[in-house]
Amino acid sequence: MTSTGSKILSASMIGLFAIGFAYTVNFAMFSNIDWKNNDGTPSAFLKGKVALDLENAYKDDLFFREISINLYNVISLGLFGEAKKGVLVGADGWLYSTEEFSWTKDSPQNLEAALAAVENTDKLFAEHGTKLVVALLPTKSEVYSEHLGSLRWPKVHQPLYEQVRGELQAHSVLVPELRKPLVEAKEHEQVFLKTDTHWTVEGAEVVARNLVPETLAESLPPAELTVEPQQKTSHRGDLLKFIKLGSIMPSLSYPDETIQPILVRASVDDVASLLDDGDENPVPVALAGTSYSANTLWSFESHLRNALQTDVLNVAEEGKGPFDPMSGYLKKLEDGELDYPQLVIWEMPIRYLDDYSPELLQSLDFQVD
Amino acid sequence: MAFLPIFLVLYFVTPFRFKSAVILAGSYFFYAWWRVDYLALLILVTGWSYFVGHKIYAAQMREDAKASKRFCAIGVIGNLSVLLYFKYFNFFVDSVSLTFFNGEPLSPLFGQVILPIGISFYVFQAISYVVDVARKDAPPATNLFDFAAFIALFPQLIAGPVLRYKDLADQFVEREHSWEKFGEGSRMFMLGLAKKVLIADSVAPIADTIFSVDMPTFSESWLCITAYTIQLYFDFSGYSDMAIGLGLMLGFHFIRNFQFPYISRSITEFWRRWHLSLSAWLRDYLYIPLGGNRIGVTRTYVNLFLTMFLGGLWHGANWTFAIWGAWHGILLGIERWCGVSSTRDRSILYLPLTLVCVMIGWVFFRAENVPSAFAMLSGMVGMHGFGMTDIVAWQVTRFSLAMLVVSIVIVYLEPYLSQSGSKPTKGDTFVSPEFISIRHGLLVSSVGVLSLIKLTADNDSPFLYFQF
Incomplete structure (x- = not known):
């Protein structure tokens, strides 16, 4: 005779299978598949690329995926005070990116290659009469170390800011001290967002004000600027993507933060130069870098215009780190699509410097030795 | 799904x-x-x-x-x-x-x-x-x-x-399909999934993190290899349980593959409890054809060593697996020389000794290459310091540590909870349906659903033994 326990288990299993079957039928009839790997060739079918695309779409569309992730996050955060991979939970509502803590056995050689790439880029610009200023951004963990709670920021990172600056300055690269002004400014205003990897509009302003030495700024052609404060906006920090809780246990969730961007434009006469369409007066300053510069929410480009009282061409890109955008910009300069400016600002969060292998940097056309 | x-x-x-x-x-x-x-x-x-x-x-x-x-x-x-x-x-x-x-x-x-x-x-x-x-x-x-x-x-x-x-x-x-078999198959499948998803995947980050460090300290090395010891067992035996469970649903009785290996009091006993289907295969199709113990004492030791060495290489084309196999071959040889048998009870003091020998073997089994394995072994004897470094500390989560403790408790409670007994086998026992109580049925069903939720949340979770 079949035991009741056995019947329960059989029923549970059949229930799960029935749900799986119903979902599969629904998926087969209504799903839109993103054929990333399948190029339509017989080889793609034979080598399992069609199956891979189907599998990815199946996983992504899974109707209980979102609630599973939320539930798992609630357990992790509620019981253990931890988040999934990618974010570390500090004290007082502060979150930190794991990228700021990470240090692997490849980090030393990667860092060395990154410094060589910056030094060689500086030389390249110098050959064309362009001055490079590296905006080396300290980590949020360092500036706001008092909110780390039980987290221990690895000692290996602690001297890194000074070491990197020292090494680059020894090769005549201009790397202004930005950590100190940020730490001083945080007494009066918040310079990094609590739940985001990025700085605040105020933090961006502090850096813009302390970046370019006065003598260099004075040599730039002035532009007429108009300053337009923008509407206050509610912002959901990017680190919260790792702690999606849905509507389960709202008491655990982190609040949105408020941002008020500003927009500083060069006057109408200078609009043509914004496009840098090859006329005789190219935009005097170019800004290359990461999302810290590319995202208009933080207003770094506007603050730079304000601080330098000149026009700025922004070639930074989101989600690509500091090297890809610079590589793309250098290519455009080399191809003559853009003219060399007087000054290039290369915004570079220090946490990225040990992420690129020498091979990767070489593939981006950087010289690393 | x-x-x-x-x-x-x-x-x-x-x-x-x-x-x-x-x-x-x-x-x-x-x-x-x-x-x-x-x-x-x-x-x-x-x-x-x-x-x-x-x-x-x-x-x-x-x-x-x-x-x-x-x-x-x-x-x-x-x-x-x-x-x-x-x-x-x-x-x-x-x-x-x-x-x-x-x-x-x-x-x-x-x-x-x-x-x-x-x-x-x-x-x-x-x-x-x-x-x-x-x-x-x-x-x-x-x-x-x-x-x-x-x-x-x-x-x-x-x-x-x-x-x-x-x-x-x-x-x-000819085979029978019954609700008993389907129920037992479901039980084994869900428990196997839970072993893999809830435990192995939860402690895996500890081992992965520390194995990526150049010079792990004493505490890091031991934490790492403890985590890997747990991860490997729950991952592989979880997969085996799922396979056996599915087999039962289809009416098949598959061979049991694990029987509480970490309670072994000798390496000889360990191989009567770990990856039984492979041990039986190696015995029947390699050790015995090589002559087994029938052609002299010296040849017996050579055969034992060769069987384990080749069994190691079977796991992967890497010197680390060869060394792992050789290590077990040597240990089995020593135990044979000392007259150790898997059926004779040994003092419980041999349990930690056996476990340490197994864990040393797992260092080679897991390391990417031989130098990495020796770096871990050096760490285990304190040659790189003792405390946990801050490069590692932030990566070891409280959740992983909690699951590690839970899993160790399970390893040593499992033999007492099992209805099939804790005696080692010769790899020829087959899984048959057992009586399942209502409470047990409900508990296992809940664990199965919880595993599915975690699997979905984790999204990607490959099995370790797929690489072999």
């Missing part, structure tokens, strides 16, 4: 005489999902073994022992050649290059060979069939569908247990 429900519906609505064909079609579909082109290799090994089996049988009918042996050798060499090429060719080329050419690539002609998933398992099953027929331990397969379904049986195709045709031949001809 997609494959199993559809397969089971088709399987259960099909009359018994066509069920092998459904299993075969399902298994080939399952395998082709990874790579359609490599399905051809599985079919080739199947066809080859089936053909050779009949040749052997025909020779036996003629009472031509020489021809029977010759066909057996041809069959085994054919199957081994496939394994040697696809699993060890890269290793051989790289070793030659490192030894004689400073690691320079030898030639573009020596391209990187892709390791077909599950090849070690299905080739071993094919070899066991050829040898069993030659030894007259099993009749040759009369139905190609049954035989092909046996070689490709999807629940265990990728990571075992290693099945033998002689154990399953009768089950292909």
